[in-house]
Amino acid sequence: MTGRPVVVGVDGSPGAARAVAWATVEAARRRRPLQVLAVLPAHGVSSVFLASDAAEEARRAVPELVVSADVRRGDPVEALLDAGRDAELLVVGSRGRGTIGSLVLGTVSAAVAARATCPTVVVRGTRVPSPDDPVVVGIDGTPSGEAAVGYAFAAADREGVPLVAVHVWQDLQDPEWGSMLDDDVSPSAAEGMPDLPEAELLGERLAGWSSKFPDVEVLRVLPEGRPVPTLVARSDDARLVVVGSHRRQGLERVLGSVGQSVLRRAQCPVAVVPPPAS
Structure with a gap:
């Protein structure tokens, strides 16, 4: 699996977990690598295992998928937009917690969707689609x-x-x-x-x-x-x-x-x- 990656943002929230699951399937369908990106606060202590844990979940779900984990510090919108410049697709959850979740659609999701130079998918809903859903x-x-x-x-x-x-x-x-x-x-x-x-x-x-x-x-x-x-x-x-x-x-x-x-x-x-x- 080569080419520009599918990039998914994570923050440890249920919404981000759904985004990772969706992005994993989509990356496999497109035959593209998956990049899991966690954006941590510029200051203070926060878990650095968000990206690696989510990446491991993706590997377990699709063992043949090429998955990488990336951790950055700073503004989540700017970090995701920067990652999107070299991505085939950006994927984010509709709501989060912590740094991302405190910016309420989340504000991060809406800002990224509006400004990204590549297509962005905001993962909403919990219903599993049927095979014929359009x-x-x-x-x-x-x-x-x-x-x-x-x-x-x-x-x-x-x-x-x-x-x-x-x-x-x-x-x-x-x-x-x-x-x-x-x-x-x-x-x-x-x-x-x-x-x-x-x-x-x-x-x-x-x-x-x-x-x-x-x-x-x-x-x-x-x-x-x-x-x-x-x-x-x-x-x-x-x-x-x-x-x-x-x-x-x-x-x-x-x-x-x-x-x-x-x-x-x-x-x-x-x-x-x-x-x-x-």
Whole structure:
């Protein structure tokens, strides 16, 4: 197993343990080495065995996996972002304890997902997915959304599961239309609305990727409503939800309000995919 590693952050919390378990399976599936990273406070005494213990658990789970342990001191966000520059994927838990956990999604998880130069998976939920649980991707027509679609197709292809492509639309003439984050609005169950312009947009966004990944079964979903409750509802029986992050001024990466809310509320792991480097 060679190539850029899958990097997972640990802090001894149950959330971090779930992140390590998820990252172990993912690294094996991708045939990439796994790097377990513990970030300790710059000052004071803290256990240095976090990384080595978690790495040993990964080796026991997948004996053929190449696993390394790394311990750094300092700011956890900056340490994880630094490790991510040479990583294929960053994996973090949704909440932690100690240094990481005291920064509440955890704040570390949200900051890393928003700013990382590689895709980041925030491991949420405790449900074990069934074999047919799909990958779900939110499509918004932006460059970052395009990167997310590519990531989602590749994930569905690796795992041999369907892909649910969700493009949420709103009737702009509806006086109720407003906040994209209205938690009181339930997503419509309507799917497959071929007369809508959005259906053509969705088809265009998927056509090239379907040609590249012909074995991936794709379900196109065009509900009327709000993106957040729609994607969160879909996460109940998904193995992964994929969203894009955005770029401002060509440099800074930010996670939009939809992505932030999905990270806080999804019931399964969430992959945040940055746009291609310019």
